[in-house]
Amino acid sequence: MGKTNGSENGRKLKPKTKAVAVLYDQNTESAPRVGAGGSGFIAEQIIKIARENNVPFYKDGDLCEVLLQFEPDVIIPEELYEAVAKILVFIYRANKEKNF
Numbered sequence: 001m002g003k004t005n006g007s008e009n010g011r012k013l014k015p016k017t018k019a020v021a022v023l024y025d026q027n028t029e030s031a032p033r034v035g036a037g038g039s040g041f042i043a044e045q046i047i048k049i050a051r052e053n054n055v056p057f058y059k060d061g062d063l064c065e066v067l068l069q070f071e072p073d074v075i076i077p078e079e080l081y082e083a084v085a086k087i088l089v090f091i092y093r094a095n096k097e098k099n100f
Contacts, residue, residue: 056094
């Protein structure tokens with residue numbers, strides 16, 4: 001039998017982890033860009049690398065889904081600047097608290 005209602009053999013399936021790395025250097029770049037993105041193993045590797053490098057996390061499932069539609073190294077469209085600005089503010093504050 002196939003999967004039904006998000007379950008397999010009566011057990012709930014764990015949703016796949018998803019992650020997107022957003023890159024932006026205000027000194028050298030005109031706009032933020034997608035660094036990497038994916039789900040499952042790739043997302044777990046993005047998260048692992050971020051943790052190893054003390055990169056703060058910002059959770060926004062809807063924005064993640066939208067950004068996953070773009071290839072790596074693509075400049076993020078202006079229509080998403082407001083949403084991405086929230087991420088950048090969060091990261092700047094987190095870095096300031098850590099004295100980066």
